[in-house]
Amino acid sequence: MDLKRFDLLFVRGSSPLARLIQWVTRSPYSHVAIVLDELHVAETDWRFPLQRNHNNYPPWQYDVYRYRGELTAAQAAVMTEFIHAHIGTPYDFLQTVTNGLYLLTGLPIRDAPNRMNCSETVDRMFSSAGISLTTLDVGKVTPADLVRSSNLQKVS
Secondary structure (H helix, E strand, O other): OOOOOEEEEOOOOOHHHHHHHHHHOOOOOOEEEEOOOOOOOEEOOEEEEEEEEEEEHHHHEEEEEEOOOOOOOOHHHHHOOOOHHHOOEEHHHHHHHHHHHHHHHHOOOOOOOOOOOHHHHHHHHHOOOOOOOOOOOOOOOOOOHHHHOOOOOEOO
C-alpha cells in the first residue's frame, strides 16, 4: 500500500476498551492514527501521549482513508506544525468517556484542557489548516464520526 503523509489509519482494535468503543460508536474502528511517512504514524491513545511511532499495525487491522481534496503546501505545513507543536500532549480520558456517555445518554461532551484523544487530534489537525471533516464541534468527534466524513475516501 502506498501510504501518503496525512493518510489516516482507522484501526480495528481488539482490546476490551477497543471493543467498548466499537460497540458504543457502532463502528468497526476504535482508533485513528495519522500517517507521517511509509513507516511512521503520529498517534495518541490511553497508554501514551501524542507521539511519533513506527507503524506496527498489521495491514489486516486497519483501513486507510485519505482526504479527498488536494492539500496546498501551506495547509500541509500548518498540519505538520500542528503535529510538532502537540507532541507530548496527554491523552484526553475525559472526552473519551463523555463521548461515550453522549452517545448513550445525550449528556454533553467535555474536554480536558491541554489534552487530546486520537480522533480529536485528527480533527483539530485538519481544522488548523482550514479543513472541516465533520459538521460537529471541532474535536468532539469519534473515529466513527471521522470515517463517515464526505471529505475522506477509503483507499484500502
